[in-house]
Amino acid sequence: MISDFLRGEIETVLKGLSPAPETKKLKGLNIKLGESFGDYTTNAAIILSTDMIVYSSVVKNPREVAEQIIAELSKNEKIWKLFSKPKMEIAGPGFINFYLSDEALVDELKVVRERVGSGFDFLRAQKINLEFISANPTGELHIGHGRGAFYGDALSNIFSFSGAKITREYYINDSKDSNQIVELGKTALGLGEQYKTFKLLEIIKEMDFSGMEPKEAGALLASKVQEYNRNFIEGKLGVKFDEWFSENSLYESGRVEKTVKILTDKKLLHKKEGEGEALWLPTSEYGDDEDRVVVRSDGTYTYFLSDIAYHGDKFSRGYDKVIDIWGADHHGHVKRIQAAKEILGWKGELKVFITQLVSLKENGVSAKMSKRAGNVVLLEDLVDEFGIDVVRWFFSDKSLSTHMDFDMVLAKEHSAKNPVFYVQYAHARICSILEKAKGVTPDGSGLPDIMKEPAARALAVKISEFPEIVFSIANDYQVHKLTTYAYELASSFAQFYEKVRIVEDGGYNQGALLLAEIARNTLAKSLELLGISAPESM
């Protein structure tokens, strides 16, 4: 990647300066992709300038420092080839802007072309487990689940595409002894109201619970609900999992029991004065607000205990990284599970991402969305109403921490002119053009020529950003950057399309044809990673 290479070279130059900047300062070094300020831009001279002024006997301003950096970089043959001297400019308070040479841009295009097919190796050999959705088997998925679902799916795709070995996992809270299963059973038997929804009643109607205890009825109903949810997730949402992990299996396999034994053997559990026979794990010594009960006074196990057993199981499978994507209502669990990891010394990294809830607006008034109240908006209804592509885009173009306002009225208006159609339309357009040029294999010789056209060059630059975007997301998990990128890429193509004719009288503009093809493939890959279809005609 060019920005990566550039960063390395600039750091080398900076470290070679006298006096050398503090490491702290180097952390503020930026290499940014830009449009109005060069293809790449850096603040190297600015972050340094205060040091220079303080330490050097000769006072220098950032622009002077920038000149010095450019002079050093110019001695580097590779840099020279990439940018060439007149293409490094000082601007503003001392930013250095780099303009790629056309040759370098063409080379980069060819790299992207190949990588779109083969993938990257940013996360090569990393084993990562991603657990997401994990909706309770007590009801259908609501729109809040959509965030974790689409985010987790796209992030998994991007990790895989970056060379990691991914396990997508779904945890099923089907422990037979849990209160929620018992409550579900009561509802099944007509003895309770918990989790009662229209759909649940429909399912109950088709089943026979006669003669069952609440516990049994609940377990049976939960398995039915789970089956329904799984079909929905795999079918309508198009989200696939490698592992559907049952909480109950942890009990059946003795994993939970074993966890208690480990904790007991290590003398990690304790009773509390005046708090009965309950056994506590001292999570407060590891950052949690208070200690947590793992074995209740009556000897039964808490959810936290099975969760420890579950995470212990995940880590025992040898992942470099274990990622949990939880809803905002679980944020209070983050500290305790992190504490459990410290206490038990699991090897590897544990990351927990919290997806903020989706709030519902009706006629401008915010309404609550609670699974147990009647006021639920089901994800399935949303998908049926707007289509999976629109819903995925709508959910994926926002950062996870955004408190998303879902206004049904606005969404309906929005869907007609949704950005996702714009992106898909650009893809379909290119396909249509390429169809006309079927049988023509552009050899790439026309590429340097077409770079002289600003709109073509701008498109090429946008395409060359693709590796940077993937790399960036693989490292900071900000999936929404990909929707932004896909839109910008589509927009760059639309502008290119206005300016450059690809199919000409009796022939083709070879450079433009190849550029369009690369744009198409990059666009298709971006959509694929997001789990959104790339239609060939619209």
Add this chain to the structure above:
RNA sequence: GCCCUCGUAGCUUAAUGGAUAAAGCAGGACUCUUCUAAGGUCUUGAUGGGGGUUCGAUUCCCUCCGAGGGCACCA
């Protein structure tokens, strides 16, 4: 009361501490004899209030105001 998020244009959202705060929708004005006008061009319009750190703050810190979520021997 404590903890976690969030507050940016009329609306929905962007912006690893950087240059003129960026898009879409909505509003206004143009643009098809041309490979898909679901397109292109131009335009109106914003960082909740107050302090602080910094050469530079939407971003970091403090405080106030407002919104959502969580504070079980439920899951």
